[in-house]
Structure formats: C-alpha cells, structure tokens
Amino acid sequence: MASKRELDHTPDGHYVSIDGRKWRATDPMLPEDIAARLRVHLMAARRAVRSALSEEDQEAVRVARGRVQRAKVALGERGTAWWEQSVDQRRRRWEDGLATLDESGPP
Incomplete structure (x- = not known):
C-alpha cells in the first residue's frame, strides 16, 4: 500500500506546495471518511476525463470535468475559500457535493 505523502x-x-507549485489545501475541518469518499470520486472523474479524451468524446469530457469540479469544490480546493466560510457553510459545501456525486453514480 502506498504511503501518504507529507505536504x-x-x-x-x-x-500546500507540491513540486514548487502552490495549491489550495483541502478543508481541514472535513471528516476523514468524507474526504476519502470525495477523493475516490475525484480520482474516478479524472480517469473518466482521460478516457473521454482518448476516445475524443467531447460530451463525456465535459461531464467528467464537471465531476472533477464538484469533487474539488466539495473538498474545499476550489470555489469559495474554506477559510472565508462559516462552519455551517463548510459542512453544507461538502455534504451537498458528496450527495450530488453519489447521486450521479458510483465512482
């Protein structure tokens, strides 16, 4: 099993800094079980983007990139900065994001 990379x-x-580039950190208030589920959705969506690009299916690319965006927003890595949101707004962000991703099908 791969070890978790220290950021x-x-x-x-x-x-966080990765290979000298700054990226928004995942919301630290996010419960680990929810974060893990969101990361599963994120990685599945990224695989779907790659597959759709190789098949030159622009509609599938659009849908998959939308799923990537929803997962990143739910993780707090895109959209309104998590440090600018109230506790309730942060919770609602990840709950709504996960519900939407779960409804759209398995990762």
Whole structure:
C-alpha cells in the first residue's frame, strides 16, 4: 500500500506546495471518511476525463470535468475559500457535493 505523502503547508495552512507549485489545501475541518469518499470520486472523474479524451468524446469530457469540479469544490480546493466560510457553510459545501456525486453514480 502506498504511503501518504507529507505536504508542505503554508504558515496559515491555506495552501500546500507540491513540486514548487502552490495549491489550495483541502478543508481541514472535513471528516476523514468524507474526504476519502470525495477523493475516490475525484480520482474516478479524472480517469473518466482521460478516457473521454482518448476516445475524443467531447460530451463525456465535459461531464467528467464537471465531476472533477464538484469533487474539488466539495473538498474545499476550489470555489469559495474554506477559510472565508462559516462552519455551517463548510459542512453544507461538502455534504451537498458528496450527495450530488453519489447521486450521479458510483465512482
């Protein structure tokens, strides 16, 4: 099993540095079981993007990229910055995102 990679966070915890590039960090308030489910959806959506691109299916690319976006927003990595949201807004963001991804089918 692969080990979890240690990430370098900025002092405020809002960003991580990966290969010298800064990316928004996942919302630290996100329960680990929910974060894990969202990451499963994210990786499945990324695989779907790759497959649709190789098949040159533009509609499938659009749908898969939409799923990537929903997962990233639910994780707090896109959309309104999690540190600018209230606790209730953060919870609603990941609950709504996960519900939408679960409804659209298995990862």
